[in-house]
Amino acid sequence: MSTLKELADLIFPDIKLGVSDLEKKYPPRTLPSGAEVSRFAPSPTGFLHTGSLFASLVGRKFSEQTKGVYFFRLEDTDQKREIEGSGLEQINLLNKFGIVFDEGYLGTSEKGEYGPYRQSQRAEIYKIVIKELIKKGRAYPDFCTKEELDALRQVQEANKVVPGYYGEYAKYRNLKIDDAIAFIKEGKPYVIRFKSLGDVNKHIKVVDEIRGELLLSQNNQDIVILKSDGLPTYHFAHLVDDHFMRTTLVIRGEEWIASLPIHVELFETMNWQRPKYAHLPVIMIVDEETHNRRKLSKRKDNVAAVSYFLKQGYPIEGIIKYLYTIANSNFEEWLTNNPKGDISTFKLSFEKFSLDGALFDLPKLNNISKEVLALYSKEKFTDLALKYASECDPKLKELIEKDRNKFEQIINIEREIEKPRKDYERFGDVLPKILFFYNDEYDSMLKNADLPFNEFIPKKIIGEFLLDAVENMDLSKDESVWFESIKKIGLNHGFADDKKVYKENPDKYNGWYSDCISLIRIALTTTTVSPKLFDVIKILGKEEIKRRFSLVIKKYDC
Numbered sequence: 087m088s089t090l091k092e093l094a095d096l097i098f099p100d101i102k103l104g105v106s107d108l109e110k111k112y113p114p115r116t117l118p119s120g121a122e123v124s125r126f127a128p129s130p131t132g133f134l135h136t137g138s139l140f141a142s143l144v145g146r147k148f149s150e151q152t153k154g155v156y157f158f159r160l161e162d163t164d165q166k167r168e169i170e171g172s173g174l175e176q177i178n179l180l181n182k183f184g185i186v187f188d189e190g191y192l193g194t195s196e197k198g199e200y201g202p203y204r205q206s207q208r209a210e211i212y213k214i215v216i217k218e219l220i221k222k223g224r225a226y227p228d229f230c231t232k233e234e235l236d237a238l239r240q241v242q243e244a245n246k247v248v249p250g251y252y253g254e255y256a257k258y259r260n261l262k263i264d265d266a267i268a269f270i271k272e273g274k275p276y277v278i279r280f281k282s283l284g285d286v287n288k289h290i291k292v293v294d295e296i297r298g299e300l301l302l303s304q305n306n307q308d309i310v311i312l313k314s315d316g317l318p319t320y321h322f323a324h325l326v327d328d329h330f331m332r333t334t335l336v337i338r339g340e341e342w343i344a345s346l347p348i349h350v351e352l353f354e355t356m357n358w359q360r361p362k363y364a365h366l367p368v369i370m371i372v373d374e375e376t377h378n379r380r381k382l383s384k385r386k387d388n389v390a391a392v393s394y395f396l397k398q399g400y401p402i403e404g405i406i407k408y409l410y411t412i413a414n415s416n417f418e419e420w421l422t423n424n425p426k427g428d429i430s431t432f433k434l435s436f437e438k439f440s441l442d443g444a445l446f447d448l449p450k451l452n453n454i455s456k457e458v459l460a461l462y463s464k465e466k467f468t469d470l471a472l473k474y475a476s477e478c479d480p481k482l483k484e485l486i487e488k489d490r491n492k493f494e495q496i497i498n499i500e501r502e503i504e505k506p507r508k509d510y511e512r513f514g515d516v517l518p519k520i521l522f523f524y525n526d527e528y529d530s531m532l533k534n535a536d537l538p539f540n541e542f543i544p545k546k547i548i549g550e551f552l553l554d555a556v557e558n559m560d561l562s563k564d565e566s567v568w569f570e571s572i573k574k575i576g577l578n579h580g581f582a583d584d585k586k587v588y589k590e591n592p593d594k595y596n597g598w599y600s601d602c603i604s605l606i607r608i609a610l611t612t613t614t615v616s617p618k619l620f621d622v623i624k625i626l627g628k629e630e631i632k633r634r635f636s637l638v639i640k641k642y643d644c
């Protein structure tokens with residue numbers, strides 16, 4: 087009769103090292119007490135999801151706060167679903183958010199003593215552990231074909247029992263060692279399964295850093311740990327990698343809570359201390375059609391992809407601050423008290439984690455971003471706008487590069503004052519709002535514009551007023567002096583210099599001074615909304631104003 091050791095040697099003839107060798111190769115880290123070792127471990131199967139950015143902001147922050155380590159591990163064991171280059175793309179995007187990794191796979195190279203950090207490069211390590219489990223009788227080859235597994239599922243469905251490969255349904259669990267050896271020698275394909283000793287009628291308690299103590303049924307599934315392609319499944323790779331990379335804190339999505347019993351049993355079987363777990367709430371959205379809450383969908387929601395926000399020109403700082411409001415219930419208050427505060431001084435805590443607040447709220451993101459952009463100096467705003475424009479907005483890039491000074495003047499209107507004006511939610515808003523400042527752009531806007539002048543004011547009056555205004559308005563001092571001069575000019579063209587006076591006798595006037603301001607604004611910008619008109623006038627200068635007014639007069643025959 088053959089032994090388990092013979093079976094293990096037959097399956098892994100080239101594996102000579104044991105688990106104790108790995109323990110030596112990857113010793114516990116020497117870090118100050120309380121330091122957390124955490125990681126970001128995406129699968130390279132697509133774009134960077136907003137939920138992943140959220141998880142990695144939280145992970146990076148906890149490592150930083152505790153003077154620990156944050157590393158990157160690429161979970162590339164599902165080669166069928168892999169999208170070439172998406173790992174590197176995710177790293178690059180995270181870097182833009184200031185998330186840098188102390189170690190790990192960094193896209194083109196690796197850094198750190200606990201690698202390789204790509205699971206596809208770690209096959210030998212997994213096999214060493216599995217070989218030991220086979221020898222102990224806690225893992226075995228399973229020769230079930232796809233047809234057999236389908237048939238098993240049907241039986242379970244018909245009998246209304248929990249589906250899966252476990253207990254009496256685990257066909258090859260108790261196969262004689264000699265038979266297993268014979269099958270392997272015959273070349274029968276197989277996977278390796280873990281032999282569970284759990285009982286679903288019994289419970290385990292696991293403390294989650296966010297949710298507190300969880301009471302869960304034990305695992306009894308003989309899960310696959312090594313697939314036929316020689317690579318592990320997520321559960322087994324989590325066990326091996328987080329043990330030998332000496333992770334102390336696993337921060338991952340709440341969808342993994344259901345698998346915790348498997349992970350607990352795996353760690354117990356190896357007699358390894360398991361890491362702490364923090365299962366983050368999944369970010370939800372209210373479905374536009376059904377009005378029900380659902381997970382962010384890669385297919386339906388553009389806000390599911392981090393790249394969307396960058397293409398829209400949301401400032402990185404705004405996105406981070408917004409995601410912090412999802413993380414900690416006390417962050418918004420902190421933000422109100424520290425509008426200019428450095429986010430790195432905010433202490434993220436698991437106790438303050440909001441569990442039901444993970445609802446994606448675009449208006450809130452917009453507000454936060456507006457606030458962030460309003461507080462930037464003109465130089466910082468311009469630097470970031472140019473960075474955005476270089477990637478996403480060639481026209482804006484051209485305008486900034488042509489005359490940076492002018493751009494700074496434009497976006498500095500009502501900025502760098504105690505209560506700055508909140509004009510922009512994102513850099514994507516900038517171009518349409520400032521285009522009229524540029525003479526060529528103004529000309530083509532005017533060509534296509536239907537100027538929204540008040541139709542009750544005779545055209546002739548508009549023309550006369552504009553000509554008088556450009557010649558005689560007083561730009562020599564401040565806004566109030568300019569304003570008074572407009573009032574006076576308005577009087578000469580039948581516009582009351584007082585609202586009350588106008589309202590009492592509307593038929594006597596062409597309007598009142600607010601109409602005068604509106605005429606100037608429309609003539610200069612082609613629209614009824616603009617930044618502060620006095621500042622617009624000063625940036626454009628008298629000559630350009632004259633030019634614009636005469637174009638308007640010509641176009642409108644006034």
Ligand code: GLU
Nearest residue numbers: 127128129161324337338
């Ligand atoms: N690759 C897993 C995922 O993308 C990682 C989960 C974890 O952090 O353990 O969901």
